[in-house]
Amino acid sequence: MAGTDSTKSFTPAPGPAVILVEPQLGENIGMAARAMLNCGLTELRLVSPRDGWPNEDAVSASAGADGVINNAAVFETTSGAVADLHRVFAATARPRDMTTLVITPTQAAAEIHAFMAEPENRTGILFGREAKGLKNDDIALSDAIIMAPVNPAFSSLNLAQAVFAVGHEWFKAGLADAEKTGGDLAIPKETRPADKAELQGLFEHLEDELKISGFFHVPEKRTVMSRNLRNLLQRAGLTEQEVRTLRGVISSLVTHRKK
């Protein structure tokens, strides 16, 4: 497969192709493949990998994303790697001497999803060689530059990180509805949220025992103290099982006092 344009030998995924231009270390290619698969991207293209291809370091660094590695297509030139694509993005810093559209990964994700709604539309994202990034000739093959907003004082992302920064936005944009839902209290299957009657039972149990123990020795404060306790227990979002546990705690704490 090395050194030939083998794009026709595998089935394209519905996401954009990730195109690594002249990557150097196999380890970085592998970590990029892992980041791709984390984001549901499977189509990897390599332009003239420095250490040849296949590369064992890439397989081991992929941490199980070897399907992505094994299906990687290798090209001699960037123009060969993008020849069958309809829209190409370049993930890189902005070149000083070119007028280019610069968008964020979030904007690119929305654009790619919209564009690929037509099944025959194919897209790809170019990533440059480690440290040096893309050459202007590569960028000139692109429709827009993708720049992730990062700390301007320390903006150099490692290759896999750059792939993830873009790929993750693409993945999340496909999930949009789930992302919009609020925080989710994961409750183990065996239990369910307590209902208000169960909570009321807990509050009364606690307050009765506190009364007996003399906790409400300043009568005027009883209402506000009870309210504060109810409020903080309420906030915990207790399950039915937890209400029973807390009632057990109260009973246990006072047990010996009754003996």
Next chain:
Amino acid sequence: MAGTDSTKSFTPAPGPAVILVEPQLGENIGMAARAMLNCGLTELRLVSPRDGWPNEDAVSASAGADGVINNAAVFETTSGAVADLHRVFAATARPRDMTTLVITPTQAAAEIHAFMAEPENRTGILFGREAKGLKNDDIALSDAIIMAPVNPAFSSLNLAQAVFAVGHEWFKAGLADAEKTGGDLAIPKETRPADKAELQGLFEHLEDELKISGFFHVPEKRTVMSRNLRNLLQRAGLTEQEVRTLRGVISSLVTHRKK
């Protein structure tokens, strides 16, 4: 610096602390530090790094983020590493047997920005050891779990990638007008969120009294029952005043028993 709680020796940054729990390879610590600095995060804490500290591999893999590495604070335990923090998040998969709030990095970013608008409020994010993630006892120290939405068929992120996935959302939320996702606790002016040392004091107080009262009569269940109690109290987002109230409740309930 290794093996001691050196958190007082450096100036905290305005972002959350990144806490790596028992990280194994220095290279991964370095790549995590690079990802942090890409996202403008500078406060690194390490809990029992396997290969000791300092670690030359960490410096070289940080690709210039050696300021982060050199200022890292090392702790023996996770509870030591979070003791001065007011809100702690755990970046991990959802545990099967705990009732825990699960939020996305985007939601966590909004929450952290809102919470840290009060300058004295300090937060941190726990990341687990490579491959194994966080233990349930670490998660029990946290207020919520952060799970990045990724490919469910290939969800294991490398350590630096996980740091980036969370850190980048925090960075971006600081750029845009962070959309407040609600769920933020309005805390009366006279009090402040309890820090983790205060919570730890509450947990130990409760557990000591429960032990005396025979609540843990099935010894094998003690760990899981303690964890469940800590977890539900943690979820309430207690203030320092409320911790004192609850300790008063415990003392009152057991008072008569001691007579």
